[in-house]
Amino acid sequence: MENYTLTLNENSKQLSQVLAQKVKKGFVVEEVNNKLPFVVLSKKPRKINHNLNFWISCATFGLWSIPWIYKAYQSKREKKIIIAIDEEGQVFEDVCYN
Template identity: 80%
Template sequence: MKNVPLINNENSKKLSRVLAQKVKKGFVVEEVNDKLPFVVLSKKPAKINHNLNFWISCATFGLWSIPWMVQYYQSKKEKKIIIAIDEDGMPFEEKCYG
């Protein structure tokens, strides 16, 4: 059985392209592993302007309070993802929970 390297120059370029796209979207690199080519990224929760949402809610007679609460609960969680190279040399993304 031959030892086939997990990462070569072409796979490295694919991983770096996907990584660059995620960094543009606001993710921050937390950990990089070159031996098992993977990268752990995180994204801080977005800040909510509660004053603006309150006034919009008042103007819509409370209807805006539903999307405001959904936005609030979704923004409490920090997003973490892993980007790695699979056996075929293709990059994939997986959400981290916990």
């Protein structure tokens, strides 16, 4: 029994470390479940400065339009991540976009 609690504590420390890294990157905690250890995080879409990107695209003769389109497409979606501990005790994360 002590082995299981020690392993659970070590796994929860790993989970909290991964969670702290994600929060530093701008994610917000939406849901926490301690019984089945998992955390749901979300990150709001970034705003794109289209005026600046237009002028950069003009200055680079349209080459900047490719990354601009990619950034605009990626910024429309909210990013959600589930961080959990699986049956083997390993911390994993699953990414989903809305």
